[in-house]
Amino acid sequence: MLDKNGIARRIAREVRDGYYVNLGIGIPTLVANFVRDDIQVEFQSENGVLGMGPFPYEGEEDPDLINAGKQTITTLPGASFFDSATSFAMIRGQHVDLTILGAMEVAENGDIANWKIPGKMVKGMGGAMDLVASAENIIVAMMHTNKAGESKLLNKCSLPLTGVACVRKIVTNMAVLEVSPDGFLLRERAPGVTVEDIKKATEGRLVVPSDVPEMQF
């Protein structure tokens, strides 16, 4: 069973040299910490920056330089600033190579729900609907089950959707899964997790190949 950092570490392996990557808030943000040093990756933040670097040293925070999570950041050589329309031109125009975001629910056809719980205060979808509707390559980072122990990988989402048939890969604390025409395709098990454990924790259709290796990091 992985913790949040473990999920981020596994997802970091999906990041290739030369990728432009958009990281959502939460576990996805942690991915940046685990990307190999020997590859070049540019992080995009939808509020208008490409080439984000680490947080600033104390005393060097600039209120005019934040990410989409409103956190103070820095930039790396080759960075650029742009307006919101241009930022979403990048996203909608499929120029971003990899989008990593969290989810409340994912359905076996790739539907995702991550913005609204009926009856609770709705904060808004931010850029999530644009990201999931446009990106060719979406990885969801989430826990396999919710706090009540119920599966978050479903036949059909019960919450209002963020996007339809768009998720391509899911990395949870238990497994790596791909969305396939036949359902969730189990690709890898987390260390110490059995196929049986994953079957039990997955409500949606699960396709289990003959060999399901343990995750490599």
Add this chain to the structure above:
Amino acid sequence: MLDKNGIARRIAREVRDGYYVNLGIGIPTLVANFVRDDIQVEFQSENGVLGMGPFPYEGEEDPDLINAGKQTITTLPGASFFDSATSFAMIRGQHVDLTILGAMEVAENGDIANWKIPGKMVKGMGGAMDLVASAENIIVAMMHTNKAGESKLLNKCSLPLTGVACVRKIVTNMAVLEVSPDGFLLRERAPGVTVEDIKKATEGRLVVPSDVPEMQF
């Protein structure tokens, strides 16, 4: 009867302090020469410059600095450069206050034809269709009749249209006319031209008020 410079001089009186103006090729280009010195006007050229100045001094031509007529130009303080999409955002978004362009034919409802003669080589509409479809304030600068002596102010255009019901005012070598719901409204006569002369040279419906003063410059 005015010459081309006379037409330009009369049109220059329509240019107000603070206007952004787009000038077409031909007579419209001459208008810049007659705008009063004590008002501030910014000329926009659709290839991507606002704040055009006069032609450069010999030896100071810059191949990276031209107007939409492909002529070498200069810029004035407060000028800006931008891309073609932004340039037509200005035009389509009705941020340009006055558009002055030439025409082959104008109809009494404000239709304009100025880009194509069937059977002849068609060079294209350039930005004219965007300009006439968008501008709130369009003045046509042209001769009242063509080389064969036929009226260019018609009931209905015979040539393929550039835009529909868009022209607001016409300044010719003979008269100043407005497009009104009842036809061409005769506003001013050129020096030495009678109302009768204008009636003869105008095929479209002409509305003649009781008083038609001579043009002032």
Add this chain to the structure above:
Amino acid sequence: MTWKGSISDTGDFVTWGEDPKRLADMIRKTVANAKEALEGVADGMTLMLGGFGLCGIPENAIAELVRLGVTDLTCISNNAGVDDFGLGLLLQKKQIRKMISSYVGENDEFERQMLSGELEVELTPQGTLAEKCRAAQAGIPAFYTPAGYGTEVAQGKETREFNGKMYVMEEAYKADFAFVKAWKGDEAGNLVFKGTARNFNPCMCGAAKITVAEVEELVPAGSLDPNQIHIPGIFVRRIFKGMRYEKRIEQRTVRQR
């Protein structure tokens, strides 16, 4: 400028209506302060306000809106500020009737008004919000986007297939005033933004009937490199030098040396 008159029996009395206010505005863009810049703002208007979170917000315009006490406002802004800063200041005074935003967290008063039904909220995907502003600026009445297709955001909207993918039709916003904040500006209205304080500000310039820009530094025309202007002055109607920028940081994150 619209046709206001008609032909009388004698063929006289035809007048093209011209809005003298508009002409006067165009002559001189520079105004002295927020008070002059906001002349004409009235109850019930629709306003666009730049900024992302508290970054790049038009602090002076917001303060003046509070001072004016205009109410029943519809505000188009990506976020709604925090309780005691940004648009939160207008919420505290109940000046806003409706918010159009993509994300409205971090604001208790907002939540209270929304849940009680005092405040109407229209949530719009962030990229759609930006593009609806840009469309208004550029004279594009409507466009298609994939964002929100198959979700409740698309309810009541036209959807359509292009090249095998489904899209939602979205229309340009209509607003009375746009309030933006830039880093530098000149007397011709040209603007330059700084860092991620750029965000929605450029998209809103020229997207409302009257665009008001507040800047940290106001310089004479000709002081800015024409090649390096983010928003040409034609998109800006009024410009003024803002005062006492607080530039509050929402999430101060740092690393250790």
Add this chain to the structure above:
Amino acid sequence: MTWKGSISDTGDFVTWGEDPKRLADMIRKTVANAKEALEGVADGMTLMLGGFGLCGIPENAIAELVRLGVTDLTCISNNAGVDDFGLGLLLQKKQIRKMISSYVGENDEFERQMLSGELEVELTPQGTLAEKCRAAQAGIPAFYTPAGYGTEVAQGKETREFNGKMYVMEEAYKADFAFVKAWKGDEAGNLVFKGTARNFNPCMCGAAKITVAEVEELVPAGSLDPNQIHIPGIFVRRIFKGMRYEKRIEQRTVRQR
């Protein structure tokens, strides 16, 4: 990247297809010269080419297209060059099957081929042309514009009323390569343009499957001010330093001292 495999009986053999070429391209944007930059250009392709008149045209890419001798091309470019420069060079060699432009004067060979029916010409209003490129760049499949409504340009196209005015629906262009010319560029693909040589170049970046930028000056990443970049590198796939720019002036107009 598209789904290429399927589940076998045993539940194995599922492969996400990845284009290794695309990956390789992304790793390193900088290429040595026009020859490398144009790798993959083939007969029958649709190309976008920046420039207005002869100002800001991708001179090196055009020269390489002539050298390659690719034919049956569809070229999207505001103009068609002059007889012996710009796209005129490709016309001379009859490499172009179809031109999509707003204005094609100043070119005798063009006229001859067009009148003889050898060359197909699609004339598009200039603003529509720019916006169709920008739409392709921004993932907008279609938009509405008033340009051309009621004219032959709107024939066969959908028209529609918004707020009492009529508009024409226009779709985004689809192109294989976009060739643009910038003033300065860095190894991250960021571009800065100069004067009116900017024109259609920024609108075409990222509007085709592969965007190739040629620049007068190529600098290391980090040399350009992040705040003053006209086109972020994400819109550019390959970049190279161009050689021997002629920058011909079409209409040399001067005033006397």
